[in-house]
Amino acid sequence: MALKNEISADGNTLTVFIGIRFDITTYSDFGEAYKGKIDAVSSIFIDMTDCIYVDSSALGMLLIMRERFGGDNANIFITNMSPNVTKIFLTANFDKLFKIKS
Amino acid sequence: MIEASSLHILIVDDDMPSLNTLQRFFHKTDHLVTVANNGAEALTILKKSPFDLVISDINMPEMDGIQLVQEGLSNFPSLYFVLITGESCIHSFEELTRAGALTCLAKPFRRSELLEIVDWVASLKRDCKLNPAESIASTDRKQAVRNEKSLWNRDQRFQAIMNSAIDAIILMDSRGNITFWNPAAEVIFGYKMHEVIGKDLHSVIVPRKYHKQAEIGLMEFVKSGRGISIGKTTEVVGLRKDQTEFPAELSLSGFKNQDTWHAAGIIRDISDRKQNEKTLLAAHSELERLYQRLNQEYEIAEKVFGKVVRKNEKVEQNIKYFLSAVNAAGGDLFLTASGVPGLRHILLGDFTGHGLSAALGAIPVTSIFYTMAEKGYSLKNIAREINSRLKAVLPTGLYFCACMVEWNYTHHIARVLNFGLPVVIVVNSSGVVKNHIHSQHPPLGILPEIDREFHYVEVSLEHDDCIYLFTDGIIETQNTAGEQFGLERLEQLLTKFQVPEQRFDYICRSINEFRGDTPQLDDMAIAEIKCDTTLNDHSLEGKESVSYYLPAILNLSFTLHPDAMRTNNFIEDLTDLLIGTHIAVRKQKQNIFLILSELYSNALEHGILQMDTTLKNEPIGFEKYFITRGEKLAALSTGWIKIDMELFVQNTNGRVVLHIEDSGRGFDYQGVQKTQPDLNALRGRGVYLVRSLCKEVAIEGAGNKVTAIFEW
Numbered sequence: 186m187a188l189k190n191e192i193s194a195d196g197n198t199l200t201v202f203i204g205i206r207f208d209i210t211t212y213s214d215f216g217e218a219y220k221g222k223i224d225a226v227s228s229i230f231i232d233m234t235d236c237i238y239v240d241s242s243a244l245g246m247l248l249i250m251r252e253r254f255g256g257d258n259a260n261i262f263i264t265n266m267s268p269n270v271t272k273i274f275l276t277a278n279f280d281k282l283f284k285i286k287s
Numbered sequence: 288m289i290e291a292s293s294l295h296i297l298i299v300d301d302d303m304p305s306l307n308t309l310q311r312f313f314h315k316t317d318h319l320v321t322v323a324n325n326g327a328e329a330l331t332i333l334k335k336s337p338f339d340l341v342i343s344d345i346n347m348p349e350m351d352g353i354q355l356v357q358e359g360l361s362n363f364p365s366l367y368f369v370l371i372t373g374e375s376c377i378h379s380f381e382e383l384t385r386a387g388a389l390t391c392l393a394k395p396f397r398r399s400e401l402l403e404i405v406d407w408v409a410s411l412k413r414d415c416k417l418n419p420a421e422s423i424a425s426t427d428r429k430q431a432v433r434n435e436k437s438l439w440n441r442d443q444r445f446q447a448i449m450n451s452a453i454d455a456i457i458l459m460d461s462r463g464n465i466t467f468w469n470p471a472a473e474v475i476f477g478y479k480m481h482e483v484i485g486k487d488l489h490s491v492i493v494p495r496k497y498h499k500q501a502e503i504g505l506m507e508f509v510k511s512g513r514g515i516s517i518g519k520t521t522e523v524v525g526l527r528k529d530q531t532e533f534p535a536e537l538s539l540s541g542f543k544n545q546d547t548w549h550a551a552g553i554i555r556d557i558s559d560r561k562q563n564e565k566t567l568l569a570a571h572s573e574l575e576r577l578y579q580r581l582n583q584e585y586e587i588a589e590k591v592f593g594k595v596v597r598k599n600e601k602v603e604q605n606i607k608y609f610l611s612a613v614n615a616a617g618g619d620l621f622l623t624a625s626g627v628p629g630l631r632h633i634l635l636g637d638f639t640g641h642g643l644s645a646a647l648g649a650i651p652v653t654s655i656f657y658t659m660a661e662k663g664y665s666l667k668n669i670a671r672e673i674n675s676r677l678k679a680v681l682p683t684g685l686y687f688c689a690c691m692v693e694w695n696y697t698h699h700i701a702r703v704l705n706f707g708l709p710v711v712i713v714v715n716s717s718g719v720v721k722n723h724i725h726s727q728h729p730p731l732g733i734l735p736e737i738d739r740e741f742h743y744v745e746v747s748l749e750h751d752d753c754i755y756l757f758t759d760g761i762i763e764t765q766n767t768a769g770e771q772f773g774l775e776r777l778e779q780l781l782t783k784f785q786v787p788e789q790r791f792d793y794i795c796r797s798i799n800e801f802r803g804d805t806p807q808l809d810d811m812a813i814a815e816i817k818c819d820t821t822l823n824d825h826s827l828e829g830k831e832s833v834s835y836y837l838p839a840i841l842n843l844s845f846t847l848h849p850d851a852m853r854t855n856n857f858i859e860d861l862t863d864l865l866i867g868t869h870i871a872v873r874k875q876k877q878n879i880f881l882i883l884s885e886l887y888s889n890a891l892e893h894g895i896l897q898m899d900t901t902l903k904n905e906p907i908g909f910e911k912y913f914i915t916r917g918e919k920l921a922a923l924s925t926g927w928i929k930i931d932m933e934l935f936v937q938n939t940n941g942r943v944v945l946h947i948e949d950s951g952r953g954f955d956y957q958g959v960q961k962t963q964p965d966l967n968a969l970r971g972r973g974v975y976l977v978r979s980l981c982k983e984v985a986i987e988g989a990g991n992k993v994t995a996i997f998e999w
Contacts, residue, residue: 191739205662208884210855212913234665237627237877238859240884241973249909267627269877276979277972 188218192226200230207236207243215246223253228260231283239270244277251282262286292409293317295336299329299343299355300371309342312398318405326350330358333366340367340408342401345376345383353378353386360387367408380440393446455554459488461509461547475556477528492554494526512541512548525554534561588646606633607791608814611760611807618645619758619812620689622653624660628874629697632660632669635814636689636731637708637758645810648687648732651676666693670704670737677732686732690756692816693743699818701754702743706731709759709774716751718782748818751787760811764802772801791815841868843932849923852891858884861930865943869936875999878980879943885973886947886993887928892916894951894991895926926950942998949991 188211189202201218204211219229231247251259264286266274274280296318300306306322313320321338323329325347333341341359345352356368368388372378376393383391389408392401449456449469455476458467465488468480476483476492483491489501508514516539525535538553608621618638626632634656638645652673659669670691677687688707695701705711707730713722728741746754757777764772780797784790794813843864851857862880866873892898896919898912931946978984983996 202668205664206859208858209888209913209916216910235663235668237663238862238880238884239877240881240888241976242888244972245909267877273877273881273976276976 188214190218192222196225197227198230199226199228200232202232202234203236205235206238207233207246208238208240209242212242212246215250219250219253228262229254230262230264232264233267233270234265236270237267239273244274244279247279247283260284292406292413293319294339294405294409294412295319295321296405297321297323297329297332297338297341297343299323299326299341299347299352301325301344301347305344309401312401316402316405326352326355326358329355330362333359333363338363338366339412340369340405342369342371344371344373345378346373353383353388356383356387367411369404369408380443393443452553453555455552455556457488457492457552457554459550459552460544461549463487463489463505465491466549472554475527475554476525492526494524494532497524508541508550509548512543514539514541517541517550522557525556533558603631605817605819606814607817608635608812609791609795610810610812612646612810613807618649619760619810620649620652621812621814622656624657626660626666626693627663629695631694631696632656632666633692633694633756633814633816634689635708635756635758635812636687636706637760637810637812638687639685644685648677648681648685651680652687666691666702666704667737667743670706670731674731674734674737678735681732686730688726688730688758692754692756694816699748699820701746701748701816701818703746703754704728704741704743708756709762712755712778712781713746713748714753714755714781715749716787718785720778720782721752722746750818750820752818753787753790754816755781755813756816757813758811760809761798761813763809764798764811765805765808766801767803767805772798776801787817841934843930843934845930847928847930849926852895852923852926852928853920858887865932865934868934869941871936871939871941872934874939875941875943875997878997878999882943882945882977882980882995882997885977886945886995887930888973889993890928890947890949890951890991891920894949895923895928896920897951940999942996945995945997947993948988951991952989 188204191200192198193200199219199222201215203215207215229250247261247263251261254261262284263274263279266285266287271285274283274285279285293316296313298306298309298320299322300309301324303324306324310320310322321332323332326343327350329341329343332338341355343352343355347355350358352370356370359366359368370383370388370391371394372383372391373394380391390404392404449467452469452471455472455474456467456469457465457472460466464485465483466485468478468483473479478491489498489505493501504514504516508517516537518540520536520538523535523537524532526532534557536555536557540551541548542551543549603623606623610619610621612619620634620636620638622632622634624632634652636652638648655673655676656669659672664672673687673689681687686707690706690708690711691704692711693702703711703724705724705726706728707726710726711722711724712720713724715721722744724744724746728738748754762772762774762777766772777794780794781790784793786793798811798813847857858880862876862883865879866876872879893900896916898916898919900912927950929946929948933942933944935942974984977995981995981997983994985994986992987994
């Protein structure tokens with residue numbers, strides 16, 4: 186099922202809304218959500234409001250997206266994570282790779 | 288009188304057929320008749336011999352009847368003139384007699400009528416002869432004219448009534464024969480006057496089956512002038528010339544004329560009325576039938592509705608609500624459900640209209656709300672989904688005004704979304720209004736998407752603060768005087784009533800009292816959510832009914848074969864199963880999911896599918912990895928994964944022991960990282976995460992057995 190995503194009014198920001206699960210089964214949908222927009226936007230928001238279940242493949246997918254958007258130059262925000270999911274990210278030291286916002 | 292009253296008569300008419308008819312009228316009489324075609328000819332004839340009476344048509348070319356009278360009288364003063372008037376006669380009786388005519392006769396007329404006049408003229412002449420003085424004759428004539436005039440007027444009036452009546456007017460003599468038949472009778476029965484005059488009335492217009500009755504009635508009538516139908520209006524059956532029967536209304540009266548009883552009847556054709564009665568009756572039964580059916584369908588719908596729209600089983604003590612529907616199935620809705628722990632979702636809404644069509648919309652809303660809330664979706668996403676569904680399902684013009692509140696018990700914050708309800712009011716324990724939250728967004732079901740810019744209004748709450756949600760049915764409640772309850776009155780009640788615990792009941796009572804006996808016009812709903820800082824997660828969740836209950840100590844064990852491995856939701860379903868057992872486990876669902884998911888993926892991908900995990904190193908590799916995984920999984924025909932779980936829970940603490948074994952070859956686990964992997968490394972992360980969460984992770988056998996112990 187496609188992940189909801191939207192571009193901001195000024196065309197510079199892409200927001201992707203993650204559903205309840207972010208795991209291997211989300212792989213193709215996640216890719217579809219940002220495909221073709223790599224050159225168009227300058228920052229990306231990954232909205233985790235609804236996300237409850239996360240595993241390592243999610244982390245892998247985020248890394249891949251980061252790489253595609255320029256690696257260290259990528260401007261990616263992970264937002265609205267639940268406390269448990271935040272813990273997982275911090276354990277993996279992802280706060281060093283992505284900007285985390287609540 | 289000694290002499291026979293035979294007159295010398297001149298008939299003048301320019302119309303030959305009329306002339307001939309008139310002449311024929313006098314065939315069997317003693318009168319001597321001469322004819323003339325026009326006025327000039329008439330005068331010539333008059334000069335030649337003495338005449339007594341001139342009967343002339345008025346409408347003639349060159350010299351009309353009036354001129355003839357004037358000319359004639361100036362030459363022959365003792366001549367009597369009778370003028371025949373047609374429909375188009377523009378002259379009044381006044382005019383004609385002033386011109387000198389004795390009287391007029393209006394076409395159409397009967398022979399007998401004409402002959403009566405002629406007899407009268409004859410009698411005048413006789414009287415005149417007895418009194419030779421011309422002055423007396425002329426006085427007589429004047430008097431005669433006056434009498435005649437009043438008679439004529441009466442006659443004209445009579446004619447007018449008879450001719451213009453819509454109902455048939457028929458006169459019958461004591462022998463049972465028709466003596467009078469007006470134009471309406473001609474229309475109603477189909478017989479022209481000349482066809483029925485003098486005929487037996489009953490055999491003409493009464494259907495055969497009633498003849499016997501009629502005869503008996505007639506005999507009685509002739510004797511006494513009385514009868515069952517006399518002096519009354521009754522419904523009868525009439526017979527037309529074409530022998531068809533029709534329903535009729537008959538008003539019958541009797542009058543005496545020269546010692547014999549005559550009957551006058553007025554007959555109205557009521558076929559139309561009868562038809563209308565029948566139609567009305569049929570429409571009425573149809574209406575009854577439809578009403579019955581509607582009632583039955585309504586009953587069924589109410590039963591379905593009752594089953595589908597779940598009642599709120601678990602409403603906390605700090606939430607009160609009052610719903611009143613006009614019909615049993617109402618369009619106002621109040622729902623509450625728990626979202627993620629610590630949150631409660633509340634929805635109060637109002638479908639346009641009321642009754643069944645409004646209530647139908649409640650079914651998808653309820654379904655979406657409960658399903659998504661249980662799955663942990665955020666309020667905004669629930670709203671989004673409800674909006675899309677209603678937009679798709681409801682016809683244009685129907686929509687859902689609603690307010691949704693996300694109540695956070697831990698932090699005592701409420702987030703409010705108002706989609707078209709009048710206003711949401713927040714009141715503190717002293718009755719001071721803290722917030723008015725107005726609607727900033729159209730109701731649900733109108734826009735294709737909820738406005739991006741639409742955000743929650745966040746309200747921080749203190750102990751005993753109350754949020755009031757209500758539909759417009761509350762405000763628009765009317766009393767017997769037609770006044771509305773109104774927003775001001777509601778706010779006054781909220782602020783003036785000083786006992787917070789009883790405030791809600793007081794408001795509900797006030798609304799009912801205000802309405803009194805006036806019928807309820809619209810569905811209404813009102814809810815109060817009170818902030819109680821003494822309540823927290825535990826006390827609230829403890830009151831929830833769990834969908835299935837297993838002992839706090841359990842063992843689960845199952846084996847997956849290739850088909851089961853192909854189902855996507857497996858780990859999620861397994862997690863749901865576990866967290867459904869106990870509240871304490873529920874809190875750990877995300878961690879439990881992660882551990883299960885990682886170990887399972889490990890067993891599946893390493894052990895069964897034998898994937899090369901080095902592929903995961905590069906972005907392109909990851910893509911290839913994913914595709915290969917899918918292909919291999921689809922093609923899988925042998926292999927198994929065995930999962931054993933032990934769950935121990937005590938109060939808020941617990942432990943999950945998880946064994947996973949697969950039928951694969953295993954792997955070199957000695958080299959598995961125990962330290963944190965490179966930040967950018969794509970693989971190895973999963974194992975690291977599991978290790979970080981678990982008390983213990985042990986790999987055994989050939990690498991195809993893993994045991995993990997997770998405690999909290």
